Amino acid sequence: MFVLPPPPRYPINHAYTTATTGGVAIPIMETNNTLKHPSGPEYQLGVGEGTYVLRDDFHLATPPPHPSEAPPPNLNPLATTPAPPTTGIKLSIVIISPRKVTPHLYSVNTKTSERSNLATYSIKESEKESRESHETSGDEAQFPPYSNGTSGKAPAFGAENTLLAPVTGKDALKRKKPKNNIIKSNSSYVSRVIPHEAMAKRLQERNPEGLFAFANINRAFQWLDLTTNNMFKAEHLTKILFTKAHVLCHDVNDLTKSTSHLDVIMGTSTADIIWYEPHSQKYARLNKNGVINASPISSIRWIPGSENLFLASHTDGTLVVYDKEREDAAFSPEENGISTPEKNGDTGEVRHLHINKSVNSKNQKSNPAASWKISNQRINAFAFSPDSRHLAVVSEDGSLRVIDYLREVLVDLYTSYYGGLMCVCWSPDGKYVLTGGQDDLVTIWSLAERQIVARCPGHHSWVTAVAFDPWRCDERNYRFGSVGEDCRLLLWDFNVGMLHRPKAASVRQRGSVSSHLPLTRNRTESQATARIRSNSSLTTNSIEGEETIEHAVESRTRTAELPPVMVRAI
Numbered sequence: 001m002f003v004l005p006p007p008p009r010y011p012i013n014h015a016y017t018t019a020t021t022g023g024v025a026i027p028i029m030e031t032n033n034t035l036k037h038p039s040g041p042e043y044q045l046g047v048g049e050g051t052y053v054l055r056d057d058f059h060l061a062t063p064p065p066h067p068s069e070a071p072p073p074n075l076n077p078l079a080t081t082p083a084p085p086t087t088g089i090k091l092s093i094v095i096i097s098p099r100k101v102t103p104h105l106y107s108v109n110t111k112t113s114e115r116s117n118l119a120t121y122s123i124k125e126s127e128k129e130s131r132e133s134h135e136t137s138g139d140e141a142q143f144p145p146y147s148n149g150t151s152g153k154a155p156a157f158g159a160e161n162t163l164l165a166p167v168t169g170k171d172a173l174k175r176k177k178p179k180n181n182i183i184k185s186n187s188s189y190v191s192r193v194i195p196h197e198a199m200a201k202r203l204q205e206r207n208p209e210g211l212f213a214f215a216n217i218n219r220a221f222q223w224l225d226l227t228t229n230n231m232f233k234a235e236h237l238t239k240i241l242f243t244k245a246h247v248l249c250h251d252v253n254d255l256t257k258s259t260s261h262l263d264v265i266m267g268t269s270t271a272d273i274i275w276y277e278p279h280s281q282k283y284a285r286l287n288k289n290g291v292i293n294a295s296p297i298s299s300i301r302w303i304p305g306s307e308n309l310f311l312a313s314h315t316d317g318t319l320v321v322y323d324k325e326r327e328d329a330a331f332s333p334e335e336n337g338i339s340t341p342e343k344n345g346d347t348g349e350v351r352h353l354h355i356n357k358s359v360n361s362k363n364q365k366s367n368p369a370a371s372w373k374i375s376n377q378r379i380n381a382f383a384f385s386p387d388s389r390h391l392a393v394v395s396e397d398g399s400l401r402v403i404d405y406l407r408e409v410l411v412d413l414y415t416s417y418y419g420g421l422m423c424v425c426w427s428p429d430g431k432y433v434l435t436g437g438q439d440d441l442v443t444i445w446s447l448a449e450r451q452i453v454a455r456c457p458g459h460h461s462w463v464t465a466v467a468f469d470p471w472r473c474d475e476r477n478y479r480f481g482s483v484g485e486d487c488r489l490l491l492w493d494f495n496v497g498m499l500h501r502p503k504a505a506s507v508r509q510r511g512s513v514s515s516h517l518p519l520t521r522n523r524t525e526s527q528a529t530a531r532i533r534s535n536s537s538l539t540t541n542s543i544e545g546e547e548t549i550e551h552a553v554e555s556r557t558r559t560a561e562l563p564p565v566m567v568r569a570i
Contacts, residue, residue, distance in 0.1 A: 033222075034059045035234035047491055047566050049472070058234070060089060063220040066191055069244050088464075089217045093226075094252050096259050097208035154388040157303050157321075157406060163364035164309070164323075176325060177261070177277045178284035182240065185283075189272070191219075194239040195281070202232060203279075214264060216247035221266060223278050238278055245270040251310070253302045265310055265324070267297030273312065275324045286322055292331045292368055293320055299381050304388040309369060311405075313382055317375035317395065320368045321359065329366035333357065353403065353410040372408065374401055381423050386430045394421035400435055402447065413550040414445060417455065422462055427478060428470045432494075434480055436463025442482045444494065444562070451551065454499050454560040458567060461486035483570070491566040499560040 036057040043054040158164040183193045196202065202225060210227025223238040245268040253263040266274040271290035276283045287293060295316040303309045308323045333356035356371035357363075377396040384391055391405040398416040403409070419438030426433055432453065433445045442456035442463055463484045472479030478494040 033061050033224075033234045033236065045489075045491075045566060045568055048493070056233075060215055060217055060222065061220075063218055063241055066219065066241075066243050089215055090249055092214045092250060092252050094212040094214070094254075094257060094262070095209070096212065096257055096262075154305075155406060156305050157309060158359045158369065161360050161364065163362065164359070164369060177280055178275050178282040180283055181281055182276070182283040183281050188243055189245065189285070191241040191243045193281070194236070194241070196232075196235060196237050199237050202237065208259065212262075214250055214252060216250050216266065219244070219246050221247050221250070221276075238281070240276075242268070245272060247274075248297060249300045251301050253307065253310075255302070255305065256307050263302075263307075263324070265300055265302070267300040267312055269296045271296055271314070273297065273300070273322065284324070286324065286328060286367065287320075288328060291328050292322075293318055293371075298379055301382070301384065304384050311382070311391075313379035313393070315378040317373060317377055317379055318356070319372045319374060319379070319382070319393070321370040322367050323369050326365075326367050326369075331357070331368060331371070333371070334361060334363070352413070353401075353408070355408055358408060370408070372403075374403075374410075375399065377420075380421060383424050383426055385426050386428060390430075392424045392426065392433050394424045394435055394437070396420040398437070400424065400433065400445065402433070412447070412450060414452070415551065415553050416443070417441060417553065417556070423465050425466050425468060425480075427468050427480075428473050429475065432478070434466040434468070434482075436466045436482055436484070438462050440484070442466055442480075442490075442492070450549065452554050452559055453496065454494070454562045455556070456482075456492055456562045456564070458482075458490050458564045459484040459486055459488060487570050489566075489568045489570050490564040492562060493565050494562060499562065 036059075038054060038057050043057075045052040045054075180187075182190060183195065185193075206225060207227050210225065213224040213226045215222045215224065219242045221240045221242075222236045224233070224236055226233055247266050247268055250264060250266040253265075256263045260279055262278055264276045264278065266276065268274065271287055271294050273286040274283055275286060293314045293316065295314040295318070297312050298315050300310060300312045303311055303321070308325055310322055310324065312320050312322060314320065352374075354373040356373055357368060359370040361370075374393060375395045375397055379393060379395045382391055382393040389404065389406055390411065391403040393401045393403060395401075398418065398420050400412075400414040400416070400421060401410060402412040402414075404411050416435070416437045417439045421435045421437040423436045424433060431446065431448055433447060435443045435445065436459075437443075440457070440459045440461060440463065442459070444453040444456065445451070446453045459482065461484050463482050466480060466482045469479040469481065476495060476497070479491065480494065481489065481491050483489050
């Protein structure tokens with residue numbers, strides 16, 4: 001295979017005029033990051049607790065296409081789904097130095113609450129915070145009844161399979177790294193690597209409490225130092241440019257990070273997975289040339305509490321668990337794989353979980369460690385629950401699936417109002433799940449009550465990301481934000497006691513949604529179309545022996561709507 005040489009570090013016109021689209025040369029794009037410090041009221045966000053001010057406006061450079069990369073055909077200029085598998089910027093923030101655990105939010109009795117208009121609680125971030133003021137009626141403070149992430153209550157994934165047990169003995173103390181040097185690599189998969197000329201000095205002199213950032217945009221992947229007052233903040237530590245592969249997602253292992261080691265995994269449009277260690281500039285390729293699964297990787301995450309295992313979602317609707325230290329081998333579904341699917345007679349769509357390979361399989365000599373087929377359409381995103389027991393998955397078929405991934409059991413199946421779901425996240429206490437989708441809505445789902453709580457209109461296009469603010473959440477009040485393809489940032493304050501049904505429904509039945517939601521699910525045929533026995537418990541307070549249930553779509557006349565507290569065009 002003939003591959004054109006990589007373009008120079010500072011591209012010139014001739015390097016890209018050879019690659020044309022319809023006789024028109026591909027325009028050269030700026031290849032340097034830019035950092036600005038804007039000021040003015042248009043760069044301020046005013047909400048109930050105060051004003052947020054934009055400090056840094058950081059623009060990451062979009063890499064030009066490689067000369068050997070053929071321009072993707074666009075047969076339908078009005079198509080809403082782009083032909084090439086690519087995505088926008090994905091950013092990860094990493095703090096290396098040991099620091100205090102993110103404190104629980106204390107519940108302090110107050111006389112009034114401006115946020116909820118209820119005589120309940122205000123939010124403090126520590127016992128010594130100077131926010132007590134005149135509202136505090138006592139010195140007592142109580143921790144909210146939830147754990148902060150992986151508290152150790154959940155068993156490790158694959159703990160029952162001794163073949164997946166971590167290495168013990170002398171080798172366990174050695175931090176394994178990939179074998180290949182990415183800078184000296186002669187692989188055609190990597191176009192070029194641009195390390196900063198003073199990278200070693202910058203790493204030695206940086207503040208250990210500063211921020212690292214990793215960002216992928218198209219075929220580029222950048223390692224950045226966002227330490228405060230760093231004059232080199234806009235300059236990358238390392239920039240990797242791939243030849244034809246677009247990096248679609250990445251993740252950093254919080255369990256193995258140190259001042260001299262970072263485990264970073266990247267999912268690409270060519271189905272390859274890159275395991276990268278930036279300090280040593282070593283890398284390894286997994287699922288090389290799609291030997292296990294040939295479809296692009298839409299999302300990738302380290303499994304909580306694991307040093308080696310990570311989960312990747314492929315666009316063919318498959319979830320695959322990989323081990324970064326195992327070799328790849330051609331994979332086909334095991335004959336004794338557990339199958340619990342129900343197919344739609346019209347479309348053939350798989351509605352439930354099909355286990356191609358179980359984590360308890362005795363064949364663990366090579367990747368994958370596990371493989372689950374959940375849909376025939378693209379998986380857009382997934383998120384692990386704070387207690388590390390469940391997995392929320394959203395896909396192009398408009399489904400939100402809640403999976404007990406420790407036992408490989410599908411627990412709940414919810415459906416969007418219409419269109420696919422694009423993003424998902426859990427509340428800090430694990431009681432609620434947020435989704436955003438192609439219906440331009442943010443939807444709140446209650447897993448304890450196993451039903452929709454509210455729909456949140458406000459976006460004018462697809463919702464692409466949602467996230468809770470853990471510092472503004474307690475056991476009754478929640479703050480979350482969302483962004484969409486309408487280039488708008490929305491903030492929302494959520495309190496179950498404040499939600500009311502739409503007027504069309506309140507005429508018949510007055511009161512808030514929370515006052516009418518059953519604490520346990522009613523077993524009615526109208527609520528479920530399919531059931532599979534399961535012993536899953538979504539929360540510590542839920543009832544054992546629940547069943548997998550496919551929930552019907554609630555009409556808008558029966559579902560509460562939540563307005564945003566702030567809307568800002570970005």
